[in-house]
Amino acid sequence: MANDLALTRRSFALSLGAGLALLALPNPAAALTADEAKILVDKVVADINAIIGSGNDEAAMLRRFEKLFAAYADVPTIARSALGPAARQASDAQLKGFAKAFQGYISRKYGRRFREFIGGRIEVAEAKPLKSYFEVVSTAYLQGSSPFEVRWHVSDNAGKSLFFNIIIEGVNMLASERTEIGALLDQRGGDVDKLIADMAGL
């Protein structure tokens, strides 16, 4: 209210002028982040293509996937989200331990599945803003099947661009992992420490 009163004709003209100047610019902040989001996914995809084309044995491929995941994904956020409501009660040490165990678990799980991409390739198309983050759309071309869509959700919430979700033909990794981690936790009577200890073998 005070601001309304203080809006003299002069300051109103000034702010209007500033507003118009801002409108005239192509919103550099958003454009930069969309580009960054695309650059990040370009890097991830180039690495995935290199790994699946490397001819490495499975153990070596999985190690490379874990490195990729640690470098380009927001692991603590994904892990906390996968842990769901249990994350609210967890201590900082538990969250840290879980994130570490989750990183290995998810790299092994998805790394194995990326093996099905051998002989195929992923092409990155475009990035666009979605809610508070960016969505990068890519297409996977696999031998013997029609091309299908892979979307990457990228946020700079952690201080730099990192992906936090992958959606393949509508199926999203976060939702899937929430279901899975929730079931694993139920099997252990909600004991997060036991889950962390067991995850190395999953």
Added chain:
Amino acid sequence: MGLKKPSMPGRLPRLGLVLAAGLLAGCAAVPVTQGINDPYELTNRKIHGFNKGLDRAVLRPVAKAYGAVVPGPARRAVDNVADTLDLPGDILNNILQARVENAANNTLRLALNLTVGIGGLVDVAGAIGLDEAQTDFGETLHVWGVGEGAYLERPFTGPTTARDSVGGVVDLVLNPVRLALPERGAIAATAVQVLSVLGTRDRFSQTVDSVLYDSADSYAQSRLLYLQNRRFALGQAAPPDAETADDGFIDPYEDPYGE
């Protein structure tokens, strides 16, 4: 990941990592349902157990043998013929959905693959970017405004919804290929489709195995994957507006605990 056939316990259309294209226009704006509606969970879980046993005892080993014995190009030819056999049913549904572009696309695809593609053995149309605009009567019902109804897991055919299981029966009864072919031809067509399901089960063995045998709760995981993928396939008719639509995606920064 192009599980095109309703593969048995997985029925995870195009599901690789976890799992159709065409910008469609002019269809009724049926809201795509969110959440999980599973009032028959107890029964569904029993059927899931049965399907899993069947996969372990029959489908998985037979598919593995099929993949090992039959060379890749022959398996691809089988898949191509199976896709071609699906096309008349797709076109019929495209027309019922008033999706003229898809009907034209699939008709052209059928004509090309039957002629240049030697009776459907070679996917010539796919090679020039004319992919199958895959559909079914469940989608037709969706276009007509029928909601998905309860989640169901059916013996042998796996995850579905009330609406899509009705659609599946209609597709089976009104399949133009089966109606047009003499009895022996119809049996051969079914055999090709069974082989194609085997091929798909084999090709995506790691993904299907990981969902069925490595998940802590394979029932919940199959249900989630099926519903997400099915809604995605149907929602493609009306791509959500990025600015306003709630697409059901998760924002872990706004909702860190998934509540």
